[in-house]
Amino acid sequence: MTLVQMTTAVSTGRTIVSVEGVSKEFAVRGGEPLRVLDNINLQLREGEIVALLGKSGSGKSTLLRTIAGLIPPSDGIVRYRDEPLTGSNPGTAVVFQSFALLPWLTVQENVELGLRARGLDPDVRRRRAERVIDLIGLDGFANAYPKELSGGMRQRVGFARALVLEPEALLMDEPFSALDVLTAENLRTELTSLWGSEDFPTRSICLVTHNIEEAVLLADRVVVLGANPGRIKAELTIGLPRPRDRRSAGFQALVDQIYAELTGADPAVQPEATPLNRPLPPASVGGMAGLVELLAARGGKADLPVVAAELTFEVDDLMPLVDAAALLGLLEVADADVYLTAEGLRWASADIPTSKELFARLALRHAPLVRVICRALRRSRNGRLRDSFFRDLLSGGFSDAEANRQLAIAVDWGRYGELFDHDAVDSELVLGDSLVLGDTKEG
Ligand SMILES: Nc1ncnc2c1ncn2[C@@H]1O[C@H](COP(=O)(O)OP(=O)(O)OP(=O)(O)O)[C@@H](O)[C@H]1O
Numbered sequence: 001m002t003l004v005q006m007t008t009a010v011s012t013g014r015t016i017v018s019v020e021g022v023s024k025e026f027a028v029r030g031g032e033p034l035r036v037l038d039n040i041n042l043q044l045r046e047g048e049i050v051a052l053l054g055k056s057g058s059g060k061s062t063l064l065r066t067i068a069g070l071i072p073p074s075d076g077i078v079r080y081r082d083e084p085l086t087g088s089n090p091g092t093a094v095v096f097q098s099f100a101l102l103p104w105l106t107v108q109e110n111v112e113l114g115l116r117a118r119g120l121d122p123d124v125r126r127r128r129a130e131r132v133i134d135l136i137g138l139d140g141f142a143n144a145y146p147k148e149l150s151g152g153m154r155q156r157v158g159f160a161r162a163l164v165l166e167p168e169a170l171l172m173d174e175p176f177s178a179l180d181v182l183t184a185e186n187l188r189t190e191l192t193s194l195w196g197s198e199d200f201p202t203r204s205i206c207l208v209t210h211n212i213e214e215a216v217l218l219a220d221r222v223v224v225l226g227a228n229p230g231r232i233k234a235e236l237t238i239g240l241p242r243p244r245d246r247r248s249a250g251f252q253a254l255v256d257q258i259y260a261e262l263t264g265a266d267p268a269v270q271p272e273a274t275p276l277n278r279p280l281p282p283a284s285v286g287g288m289a290g291l292v293e294l295l296a297a298r299g300g301k302a303d304l305p306v307v308a309a310e311l312t313f314e315v316d317d318l319m320p321l322v323d324a325a326a327l328l329g330l331l332e333v334a335d336a337d338v339y340l341t342a343e344g345l346r347w348a349s350a351d352i353p354t355s356k357e358l359f360a361r362l363a364l365r366h367a368p369l370v371r372v373i374c375r376a377l378r379r380s381r382n383g384r385l386r387d388s389f390f391r392d393l394l395s396g397g398f399s400d401a402e403a404n405r406q407l408a409i410a411v412d413w414g415r416y417g418e419l420f421d422h423d424a425v426d427s428e429l430v431l432g433d434s435l436v437l438g439d440t441k442e443g
Contacts, residue, residue, distance in 0.1 A: 059230025
């Protein structure tokens with residue numbers, strides 16, 4: 001782990017939650033357990049906002065749920081105010097990405113829900129809920145039902161429902177990511193000003209995000225998790241004064257530095273690549289081609305935050321494309337710069353048949369799921385296999401939605417390389433006629 005002190009030290013307040021040597025494994029149907037968290041040590045202290053940042057699948061949500069006491073660690077201990085947890089964490093409340101509101105209850109009833117579970121008197125419940133509804137800008141909506149509210153207002157209810165419990169530590173799992181850009185930005189700003197106000201009961205916030213800018217905007221400390229299994233790769237103190245200016249040089253330097261931490265290979269972990277431990281980043285061939293062309297037009301090298309800003313995207317929006325192209329060996333990442341490799345340069349200037357052939361070779365070499373599908377199809381009787389066969393294999397390590405997504409990405413890549421295609425009528429994958437398939441080494 002690297003420890004990077006950026007500016008002044010932040011709060012040295014008392015520890016509210018302490019995560020000590022926590023590991024978490026999930027059982028996998030018919031396979032080795034999946035180790036999602038590995039020896040995590042982390043403290044949430046009074047007076048600080050901590051952002052947990054990491055790529056998809058690095059175990060951020062699992063860590064948050066472990067801190068909340070919603071799932072027990074396989075190893076290690078989580079303490080609230082020095083006491084080991086025996087169930088849900090009494091000092092925390094969680095805001096979820098999906099809002100998780102009960103549609104048949106009004107705003108007021110949704111907000112009161114957690115207080116009801118704590119057995120509070122109805123009058124006390126009502127008064128506390130009204131106060132929070134007011135605080136979070138929902139006054140006038142107490143009797144509305146969730147379906148009558150916009151996404152931003154629904155997430156306000158999500159916040160109110162957590163805050164009414166007056167948690168010492170507020171845990172938030174990508175609370176802004178289901179909102180449109182402007183609404184998300186407004187809510188972030190409001191959260192910052194609530195955090196600075198005297199009547200805000202919460203002493204510490206732990207925010208899960210995969211958005212680097214959001215982490216730098218909000219947090220006092222950013223904890224970067226690496227994947228397979230999730231380990232703390234780096235910890236950065238963000239000492240920029242609030243309110244923070246995304247365009248300032250200091251802000252951008254931190255974004256660059258965290259980007260480098262996030263994409264840098266973790267030398268301690270070199271697992272054998274399989275479809276389950278090396279998922280395909282969600283990027284289409286067209287998207288990768290666009291990125292590679294853009295880099296080629298700049299002489300094969302670019303600073304990612306600059307490219308993102310020019311495209312009016314955030315760096316995080318480009319990351320799946322960058323990850324996918326890096327996985328295939330089309331580009332390399334060093335610090336915040338991306339460079340086309342020799343293969344990347346060839347691909348950028350190839351005619352279509354050459355481009356397809358090169359892509360097929362790279363996908364077979366570097367994309368485990370593409371390789372596994374090709375191998376199975378070549379060994380099948382007639383070059384065809386039901387898609388549910390692969391979906392079932394993937395569901396050993398992924399949710400159903402993620403298994404479908406992995407298969408869809410593999411089909412997009414396989415189709416472009418003419419390695420295989422999907423026959424939607426018969427729900428089968430069908431071996432393609434790429435010349436590359438004749439190369440026994442790759443098959
Ligand atoms: N209950 C579970 N059973 C089995 N595997 C699980 C379970 N919960 C999470 N996982 C697996 O653990 C890994 C980490 O998941 P987690 O949701 O914690 O990651 P994350 O970093 O929050 O990802 P994202 O940014 O995509 O939400 C994933 O491979 C996921 O499929």
